[in-house]
Amino acid sequence: MTEYDDRILQAGPRKAKISHFRPAAYIIIPLIAILFQVYVPRFVDFLSYLELPLLVVVYFSLMRRQPVAGAVIGTVIGLVQDSLSQHPLGMFGIAKTLVGYFSASISMRFDVENNALRFILSFFFFLFHQVAFWVFARGLLGQNIELQIPQSIIFAFLNAVVAVPLFLIMDKLRVEEQ
Amino acid sequence: METFLSRYRNLSVLLALIVGQLLLLAYQVKAREDVRLIRLWAVTAVTPLARGIEWVRGGTGGFFSGYIFLRDVQSENMRLRQELGQMKLRNQFLTAELSTADRAKALLEFRSRIPSKTLPARVIGTGTGANSRVVFVDRGSNDGVKRGMAAITPEGIVGKVVAAYPMASLVQLITEQGSVAGVISQKNHVRGTLKGQGTPNCIVDYVQNEDKLEPGEWFYTSGADRIYPRGLPVGQVKMVREGRGGKEVVVAPSAVTGSVEEMLIVIDGVQGLIPEPETPASPQISILPPPPPIAGEEQRVAPSAAGEAAGANQTDADKLREKYRRIGESQGVEIGSPGPLADFNRNPPPPSAQQPAPNSTAQPGAQTPVAPRTPQGTQPPSAPKPQEPRKQ
Incomplete structure (x- = not known):
């Protein structure tokens, strides 16, 4: 184990630092992310690849370090996203619930303030989200949709690139514990 | 249990x-109803x-163009540069306005032209999800819009x-995965089902x-899906090749090429007709002008010209018959x-001395007039006054 590994890999949950945010942040940030997804691609078409609500779920889950909180945040954001899509309610909801839960679980073991790890996690969870959605659409709804793997990998990379500075900005919104 | x-x-919370x-999904799928609330x-x-x-966004644009730039105009030192910038921005603004006006005008004209009752709508947002191909429009059930309208x-x-x-x-674009439409090709009337692929192009199955x-070749709506009225353009065939279960046809939708800003919601659809394919313009037959008369040829064409003046035909057979008639008459x-x-x-006598046939104005196919039989060596009838050769 190198020193770098030691830094990334936490000794255990006891060392994990739980970040706190103002209650308004839990409403406003997801709302901005969803509005961005609803409004911005209308004018800048190529930005439609950005899955900001997913990045917000990943960020809050990583920083809260509580699987229950991560799952609940994922559920709420996912259901709102479902409401604004043509899919039945629950498709994005279940996918984001799992993302929230697992990202919070991972955050208990790693130093999630490391930018490289944030990049990798964002990349991984985007792919996980896309695959989960595809599995649910085929398995639960019987929809014959295709999983475009090369496109998903490119989108995952681009989302991960955006995630790093976005997480740094959102770090500023954290409330310091007294 | 509590323990x-x-x-x-x-894990319990996650489950x-x-x-x-899952129950919410099952309810929606089984009841085929949405959780509308x-x-x-x-x-x-x-x-x-x-x-x-x-x-x-609109107000900010107006504020910048109406106030900030106005103040800049008053600045003497920067006047020329500001004016230039202002003109450029104004040009961009007017171009955008003109484009909007053109689109609105085209939409209005189209609306008045089609038999279906429609409602103009404007896109105000897109659906959620990466690479989503659904859009929100500013017309809802209060305006009479219902689910399933085109x-x-x-x-x-x-x-x-x-x-x-x-x-x-919420409008699902035709390019969205899972969207379908019944289509028929314009030229060969091939029927199929247009399917969105989540890409800019669609495929036509079956x-x-x-x-x-x-x-x-153009595809038009067939009206078979009971959503899109028959006769609306869909797109052009981009690629077609034979496949295992049928032809593989890729169609480039004509309406969903870029970002759609305005559209018409078909409130009451009326089935139309598939327009006939435009036949290529008939090739112009080029006929050169008649060649200029050649001095030496004027005399050569004189007999036929004389014959034409007399109503004779100008075919080779006519000329030959006329020649033999003159030979016969001379003898x-x-x-x-x-x-x-x-x-x-x-040789026949020269045309100048040749007497035209008495009934040479006879129609083609009419029998050659019968000349009075004269013995060999008798003088042929006096030649009439020679005719001037007709110049072309």
Whole structure:
């Protein structure tokens, strides 16, 4: 184990630092992310690849370090996203619930303030989200949709690139514990 | 039990959330109904914000163009540069306005032209999800929009309404994965089902390999899906090739090429007709002007010209018959009558001295007039006054 590994890999949950945010942040940030997804691609078409609500779920889950909180945040954001899509309610909801839960679980073991790890996690969870959605659409709804793997990998990379500075900005919104 | 739940609290909550959402999904799938309340809340919460953002965007543009730039104009030192910048911005603004006006005008013209009753709608947002191909429009159930209505533009079909809320509706674009439309090709009347792929192009399924289809051929709505009225343009065949289960046809939708800003919601569809394919313009037959008369040839064409003036035909057979008639007449022999034969090896008399046939104005096919039989060597009838050769 190198020193770098030691830094990334936490000794255990006891060392994990739980970040706190103002209650308004839990409403406003997801709302901005969803509005961005609803409004911005209308004018800048190529930005439609950005899955900001997913990045917000990943960020809050990583920083809260509580699987229950991560799952609940994922559920709420996912259901709102479902409401604004043509899919039945629950498709994005279940996918984001799992993302929230697992990202919070991972955050208990790693130093999630490391930018490289944030990049990798964002990349991984985007792919996980896309695959989960595809599995649910085929398995639960019987929809014959295709999983475009090369496109998903490119989108995952681009989302991960955006995630790093976005997480740094959102770090500023954290409330310091007294 | 309590110990189990507290021990596996995280997992229990996760399972509860997932099972809850699975039940929600199962209810929607089984009852074929939407959980309207949740959607209504979300859409009602988001669409006014989207409208607000749109309003702020327009207002900000107006503020900058109407106030900031006006102040800059008053600055003497920067006047020329500012004026230039202002003109450029104004030009961009007017170009955008003109484009909007053109689109609106085209939409109005199209609306008045089509028999279906339609409602103009404006896009105010897009659906959620990466690379989503659904859009929100500013017309909802309060305006009479219902689920399943078609959305069209003058360029072709855009999609269909998949959800109608009081103040907004969700339109699934034809390029979205899972969207379908019944189509028919314009030229060969090949029927098929247009399917969105989640890419800019669509495919047409259920086209037999035996069906004739060409790249560039237009597809129109067939009306078979009961959503899109028959006769609306869909797109052009981009690629066609034979496949295992049928032809593989890729169609480039004509209306969903870039970002769709405005559209018409078909409130009451009327089936139209598939327009006939435009036949290529008939090739212009180029006929050169007549060649200029050549001095030496004037005399050569004189007999035929004389004959033409007399109403004779100008075919080679006519000319030959006229020649033999003149030879026969010069020898006092009537062509075609029993009796002595004329010596056709002798040259006919020159046309100037030739008497035209008495009934040379006879129609083609009429029998050659019978000349009075005269003995050999008698003088032919006096030649009439020679005719001037007709110049072309």
